[in-house]
Each structure stands twice: as structure tokens, then as C-alpha cells.
Amino acid sequence: MSNMVVSSLSGNWVSTTLSKKSNLSHPKDLTRGTPFSLRNITACSRESTASDESHCKRRLLLLKIGALSASLLPASSLFAEEIPKNYRAFVDSVDGYSYYYPSDWREFDFRAHDSAFKDRYMQLQNVRVRFLPTDKKDIHDMGPMEEVIYYLVNHRYAAPNQIATIYDMQEKTADGKNYYTFEYELTSPNFSTTSFATIAVGNGRFYTLIVGANKRRWKRYRDMLQVVADSFKVLDI
Template structure:
């Protein structure tokens, strides 16, 4: 699991059921319930990294940045409710990404790796197929609920045809649905974008909360869609807005 926290060094957990964590710029922690982690996250560093005393100011600043990115720690399991530590909460072959400061979470395939996607807050991609990926972005909004944008049919049509599709692409909306989780409403839809030499298919999930309009998109090349559709649908359906 990957958890993004503010002003916090990268941390990994040594719980029996948690698989070995790979170091990323985010923290690896057990799956929290909503904002429980924000109340319970007290870190005890198992390993310490120090800067040499004799350094220039530039070297010291560089060292401090490295400490923030490379610090290794653990979370005391007893600080989290027992129900938060149940491995079955995360589907097999998936990991959880939890962004506490920005108020959202989702599952992603466990063999995907994090990468930078311009204009997005978080993103993961297949290790071998870069166009098979998930990314999340958000924008400020004064609206309080996804229903404030309009009916799902109207919202999805406008997004797919006028935002997601390039001028040379043909858009095809395959499915759309609404869901309510923990009192928050979500729109999730499936669509295809086709041009003369390229075709892709994707799921997108929309939500509003915390004064933000969140969008998660997970997709792949159209020729692979039949094989990976169900796998990527888990990602789209797992997106949740957390209270911050």
C-alpha cells in the first residue's frame, strides 16, 4: 500500500500480512478507514539517516531533501484499529494508494509502478505497457456534490466528447453508472477514443468533496481492453474521497 502524507519521510510497515514494500516518494502503510490514519499516525523510525556535520549549505539542503524522500520507518500497528489491518480489505494482486492531505484513495495493480503524469496528483502504470495506467487529478470547485454538475448522461457526454476526445478522435460511450459510498456520490463511466492510427479504452470516476472536483482515469490500448477490462474496473470502482 502507498500512502501520501505531508512533510513525512517515506515509511514502510513490517506487518506479517503486508508484502515487502518498494520505496517510492509516498509512504507505505496499512489500509486506513477514512481519516483514522491522520489521527493515529505516530511514526517510530527504525533506521535513521543523518547528514555529515561538515557540509556546505547547498550540501546540507540536498541532504535534508534526501532525508525526506529516503527516510525509513514503521508505523506501530497498535495505533490503528484492528479492522483497518485486515488484508482482505485490499483485493488480491492490488495495492492501495491513500493521499491523506489531498483526501482520496484507490486501489491499483500491485505490479504497477509510480510515475509522473503532467497535471496530475498521482499516477501508476504497468511496468511494460506505459499506456496502461491510472492517474488522478483534482481542481478547486464551489460545488458540494457530483450531482451539482448535472445528470450523469449530460456530464459524461460533455466530458468524453469535448474534453477527453481530441479533434481527430471519435468518442464512444460504452457504459455509465452512479454509486454512493459512505454518503458520497460518484459517477463512473466507460468509453473509447478512436483515431486513424490509435485507439484506447478507459474507465473514469468523478467525485466532489473537500472543495475539489476529483477525476480518476484508468485505461489501456483498445486491443488489450477485453483482457484487462475487469482488472481496471476494480481500480475505477475503488476510488474514494476522504474527509480532510
């Protein structure tokens, strides 16, 4: 593995435990794009406890701002295309990325990640996005696709007790930006997960989207999860 790849991918890329949702703590929370629909608003209106009141108001505000952010995106963006049936769009116009996720998934906090959604019943079936600063301008600057993906899967995604298997690697270009998407499996003594990952560079950041499921459910939901992986886009900020 070249020094270029190693230095560019520094940091802890191993998936970590979930953390509790925190209250509004950063100015970007007021302006970031969020998922929005009448269903979101209805669900929020049913929250009745006093402790949830402020969170409900915050989510309603974010839903409105998310809709406004979507309307301001350029024609070449996510919303120039029709959102697939049974999916919703998440757009973060502050941090510069967007993707689709299944419409019945719920937002949650995944430590060290910027956004995440999960199946309401199966926690291992989820999507999450994170980014790290980089001085690279394009994903090609990280190194050859095979080397970059091998290094990530075996040395960042896999824990010491996991065996990593890479099944497929694809490269695509959309709106002048390059992406690597790959399918891989992590096998532990007690369980296995299979995932798609899409990585890209833009805005001085190295972005990673991972969407996966328990290995036993992978064959059934693979096509659905691939839509999520393929939908990831980096937006100019």
C-alpha cells in the same frame, strides 16, 4: 449542456505528455499517503548511484508516513476493507482520496495530475488522478449524469482528432458520497484507448480518476482495471 456543467468543468482535461519526476518541492510531499510494502523498500535499497541517494531516502520516508497515514484512517475508509490480491492501496490523506492499483505497476509523473501509476511495459495501461477546485458540494450539483459524462468525454477527454464512444455509465454511493463511473473509448487515426473514469466532488474539489489501456489489451485486462475504478474514494480532509 447547461451553463452549470460548463462552468464547473472548466480547465484543460485532455491527457497530456509525461514529465520527469522532480525532487521534493512541496511540503505536502512529506505528509501525503503513498504506496508501501517490503517490495518497495527492497527496490529502493538496490539503488546505488549517488544521484539516486536522496530520492531513495525520500521514498523510504514516504513509505513509513504512508503506513502511518493508513493506520490513522477511520474505520469507514479504504483500509476497513481487505485489499484485493495482487493490488496495493494508494492513500493521500492530505488531498483526500484513495484507490487500489495493480501491485506490479510503478509510480510515475503524469503532467497536471496528482498521482499516477503505470504498467512497467505498457505506458498506455495506467491510472491517474487529478482534481480541480469547485464550489459544488456533490457530483449531482454538476448536472444530470448523462450530460456531465457526455460533456467530459467529448469536450475534455477527447482530442480534436479523436472519436469518442461512451459504453456505460453507473452511479454509486459510498460512505455518504456519490460517484459516477463510466467506460469510454477514444479512437485516433493510429490507435485507440479504452478507459474507465470515476468522478466525485468533495473537499471543495472535483476529483477524476482515469484508468485505461490500449484497445487491443482492453478485453483481457478490463476486469482488473475496473477494480481500480470502483475502488476510488474521496476522504474527508
